[in-house]
Structure formats: structure tokens, C-alpha cells
Amino acid sequence: MPDEVLNDISHRRYNPLTGSWLLVSPHRTKRPWQGAQETPSKNTLPSYDPKCYLCPGNKRAQGDSNPRYKNTFAFVNDYSAVKETQQDYHPETNKDDVASLLLQARPVTGRCYVLTFSAKHDATLADMTPEEIVPVINTWTRIYASHLSPSHPLNGQAAYVLSTIPENPDGEVTPPKHQLKNMQIFENKGAAMGCSNPHPHCQIWTTSTLPEEPGKELVNMRKYKSDTGRHLLGDYVKLELEKKERLVWENDSFVVVCPWWALWPFEVLIISKRHVRALVDLDDKERLEFAQAVQEVARRYDNLFETNFPYSSGIHQAPLDCTEEEAEMSWFHMHFYPPLLRSATVKKFLVGYELMAEPQRDITPEQAAAKLRDCGGELYRKSLQ
């Protein structure tokens, strides 16, 4: 265990990936809760919903019809946050003009995809087998590979992957019109995390700019490398395998931990054990083992409070357009941010103090990891098949 005293005293922990601190108040879950309650989600969904815009064969909001796809299906979001073509905008910058310092804007273009995980409306990653999740990971890999810049250091791997991973017969992704900088794959699961359709799916937003979070991580990973000569997440994986107290699960290729600096009550991080820079670096066996890790997290989450556990998850890896050095700094990992704190109905709110002052959590990551270690095994509810 880390110093025992950290179970009892309020303290700050440092997140070396983002370079920021958060407040940990281990004793604070004792307070009574009279606030908002979430509705525990029941799995009473049909496996096909004629009104769902993601189910195979159905019509979408803007008139397009989905193919009768078998597992994954990717399409460009009908309401994308960024678009490939838009009016030009060249802000005037002039160091002597206050407005150009305090009212700064820059154009952002890109392409946003929606990607279904399964043809079944009522499936979740927790219900699917690792083998059923592999097509999702294959599609992520193909989409990533087909958006890399012509001079990308991972182009060799991308070409190999594109020639070996079977093409998805139900809608292949075309290369972008202009080279983009970054691809963010993420899933919002559950109404509590702003998901507006329970059909299992993720989103993929590609942008002409490097967003804040992966940008901060790259800066901190680079700094660690230049200070120590080693990789931050490489060192971290070794440390967690030694200490074990935050380890939730591992296989040959991946560890699942509640990171030392976890903010969300049951936050976990899937990290590759070897230096994987991006999805295209993974071989067949590793893609299956990544699917196993994802499935473990989803199933343990559902088992923890016997509910369809809400979360946002997201993958960080090398940018789509980057130098040899930036690719080398990148270390493949996947974050899971779940809001539930004490039960299926009581979540942690990141509000007042967290927004105005500093993120704050109520139980320690070590306590969370112990609970997640204890809820492996079969999915608590009957699986779909």
C-alpha cells in the first residue's frame, strides 16, 4: 500500500500526464446523500428498435438509410461538431491590438464519425465477447490507418494493417479531403454521460488541430523522456505491476489500473505493456488482448453496482500528422471516466469546487481498485445470447 496515512488524510495527488493536481478526501463518502438520484438502467431494450437511427436497415435523421450491417458500421455524423469544408477564416493578429490578444479564435475543420459496435440494439461491450469486440478494434484501426498523413512515421504499419485486417463490407471509410491533425475515438455510455441513443456506438472526431488533452499529455511525456531517458507510461506500468495495489487486471499485453491520479471514483486506464504508439502497432494477438481488456473493464463496471454502468471512454495515441519524435513519445492508452460513486443511483458531481478550484475525489484509487478486482467473473445479468 502507499503510506497508510493516505487512507485517512486529505491530500493532493499529481497527474504526471496532464501536469496538474487533484484533491483526495478519503473520509468524505460518509456524508448522507439527499441530492439527485440517477435512474438505474434496466436492460429491457429490444434487440432491434424500428425507431433507432443506428439499427441496421433504418433511416437516419437526414434521410440516409443504414445498410443491413453485421457488426460495425461507420458513417459521417449527420450533426458533426466539425466539418471538412467551411468558409475560410484568417484572424488578424497584431501584438499592439488588445482585441487580438483577448479575443483569439482559430478555424477548425475535420470529420466526425459515428461507429456502431454491434447490430444488436441492446448489446453493450459488457455483453459482447472479446471475439465480438475484435471487429470494433479492427475498424478503429482501419479508420486510424486511412487518415494518417502521407509522411507519417507509422505509414508502414498502416499499410500492413490495411492489407491484413479484413475490410468491412458495410461501408468503408474514405480518406479525408484535407490532412487532419488528430483523431479522438470516444464512447459516451448511458444517459448520465450525455448519450442520446442506447444502441452501442462510439464517436470518432478528427480535427485539423491537436486538442488540449492529448496536447498536454504529449508535452508531459516528452518532458519525462528528456528528463529520465525513459517513457512515462512505460515506467508507470512497471511500477503498478510491482506495487499491485492499483492493479485491476492484466493479460500479456495490457494492464488495467485505477491510476494514482484518478479523478472519477472508478476511473481506470488501460495501458499497453510494451511501447505501442498507436492502434496500427498492435498485432492480431494484441488486438484480441485489447478486446479482452475492454471487455473486462465494461463487465466489472456493470458487476460493481449491478447496473448498466455509465462512462465516457477514449483512446490516446500518436496524432494523425506528426513527426518521428512525436510518434516515439506517444504511448497507447485508453481512459474510462465513470460518474457513479456509491451505487447505481448516486453519482459524483464534478461541480462547484471542482470547476472553480480543483478536481476533488472522495475515495482513494486504491479502494476503488480493490472493489474492481473483486467483481470479475460472469456478468451479473443474463447475457444476451
Place this chain on the structure above:
Amino acid sequence: MPDEVLNDISHRRYNPLTGSWLLVSPHRTKRPWQGAQETPSKNTLPSYDPKCYLCPGNKRAQGDSNPRYKNTFAFVNDYSAVKETQQDYHPETNKDDVASLLLQARPVTGRCYVLTFSAKHDATLADMTPEEIVPVINTWTRIYASHLSPSHPLNGQAAYVLSTIPENPDGEVTPPKHQLKNMQIFENKGAAMGCSNPHPHCQIWTTSTLPEEPGKELVNMRKYKSDTGRHLLGDYVKLELEKKERLVWENDSFVVVCPWWALWPFEVLIISKRHVRALVDLDDKERLEFAQAVQEVARRYDNLFETNFPYSSGIHQAPLDCTEEEAEMSWFHMHFYPPLLRSATVKKFLVGYELMAEPQRDITPEQAAAKLRDCGGELYRKSLQ
């Protein structure tokens, strides 16, 4: 208006207070919403609730009884996130030890207060008159003043304020046992913002460390000052008074704006027009005008969607323990972060992309400001008295 094109294209805006960017997608509110709906709050609360632990005369969770207070009442939170005394902790730091780089923790002590705004269980700041809000601001000011370090550059102002603002007969605050670094005053209003009791109140968390957000703001304000010789927020107030497009309201002493870099759909910032470093710098007239500004924001929010509008708000000002130079850099302001997006029932979720990549908003701050300018006037619902 800012370049018209920013109403139509996706772009990033820069937040000079935190030094970070956010994504703005003006066209995105057109998408249909099938996700979670908030419950619009009805004001059917009694003005006294015998089960409320904040109502005058009632018993609290740990047995203490509240005095029969008239307006404000402050007490130390029975479930504080930080405490004044706890076991000591001195982390070992050793540059050659990976654990001391990647598993960093520091102790945090402090004191957390709860402060009621009114004896009435069903009042909100929107229902109260500016004159009724003045006692709240007076109490904030007295609490801030009584926690300043002995060498604080604002001690003269603090002494003056403590001798002129009437003491609250219902429970005065005692000085902290150890000198603390920072005081964060914040309100979580509404179940959607994690508030567990509708009785109008805020919290005040004082800590031995300077939290992330005010820390970032100080760094950026200092940098701006050393680059330009002027105050960031001073320049910003002038700019917004000139441009008018993000201005919601003003009086002699304060402006209310939807800041250029607003993240939450109807986020606003109250900024003092002159260089006010902290609450103790405000004179009588300014405290009343600050109460007016707070009331304007709360009432306009409620009028906007004709609901009891949820938000988190918080004050940033000079730290409790700081140098002359840090006090000089500080510029008094109050943030309001409200989650509602389109109506009383549809909120903006800051989830997947926002957490993994970069904060994202759907309407422009100029559009939000125009709506808030248009909903002044009487409170839409019958006031309490």
C-alpha cells in the same frame, strides 16, 4: 459583432485566464435530442422545512442545532473535504526513485464552511432583492477578512471592513488554527449541479494549498501584466464595454458578460470595473452594486427558460496568504457555470470529447449574451413576498 463568419464555422477560442483553448460549433444545436431530460424544478417548497438541516432552529446530521438566524448563518461543514488537523505526512522525494516522480502526494489541510443565504427554505438569489443579498456579501467579506495572513497586503482593508460591516449575531467565524493559503467561495444550485439541499446556501472551502484554477489564473494574469504593463481583466472589461456584443448588463461598478471563451452554454462572468483585488476592497456602494449584479444574473437565468436555473458559481480573488505582487495581480471576478442548453430540460453534457480531447460548446457566447440581454425585467414566477 466579431467576424460574422464565426457564427457559422467551427473554431477554437482562447481562454486567456487559463491559457487553454475550447472548440465552438455554432451550428450544432440543430441536432435532435433523444437523451436524458432534466426535471424542470417547480417552486413548491415550503418556506420552512422541519427536515432541512439548514433551516433556522433545526438539528443537523451530527447533532448540532442551528440558531434561529435571520439571514445568513455560517458553520463548519459536518462532512468537510479538508480538516484543520490531521495526521502529518511528509512524502519522501528522491529524484532517482521512479515512484517519487509518478506517485506524488502532498497533505492538504483547511476548513470548509456552509453558509446559508436566507432563513427561508424556498428563497433563491433570484427571489431575493439586492438589499437582501447584501448580508450574504457582507458575510463573505467578513469571513475572507478574518482568514487573511498576518502579513497580508490587504490587512488594512480587512481591519476597516471588520470594524464597519455589522457582525452577524448568529454565529461569528473564528480565525483558522493554522494560516491557510486560499479561500474558494462557491454555490452549487440545483440537483443537476450536485446540490443536495435546496435551502439557499453556498460553501466556502479554505485550503493550505493554492488550487489549480486560481493558480492558473494568477499565472496568466501575471504574464499579461508583465507583457503589456496592464491588467488582463482591466483590458478585457474595457474591450467588452466598447464591443457590447457579449455584454449582458452593467452598473457603475460591475459588468456582466458572456466571456469570449465561455464554455458552458450560458456561462457568465461578473467583473469589477475598477481594480478590486478582493472582497475587502469593495466599499458599501460597491457591495450593494455587486449584490445587484448577482441578482441580475440569477433572475435572468430563471427567466431564460422559466425554470429554477441550475448553476455552479464561484468567486476568484487574492489568496489568503500572498505577496504584495500576487495581491496586485488579482482582479475580483465571479464565474457562473450553468449546464442548461436548450430548455429547462435539456442540458449540455461535458463528457466524451470534452473530457478526452477538448471542451466544446454549441452556441456562440454572442448568441447566449443576446438571449440573456433580452430576459431582464420581473422574475417570471411570482416572487416569494
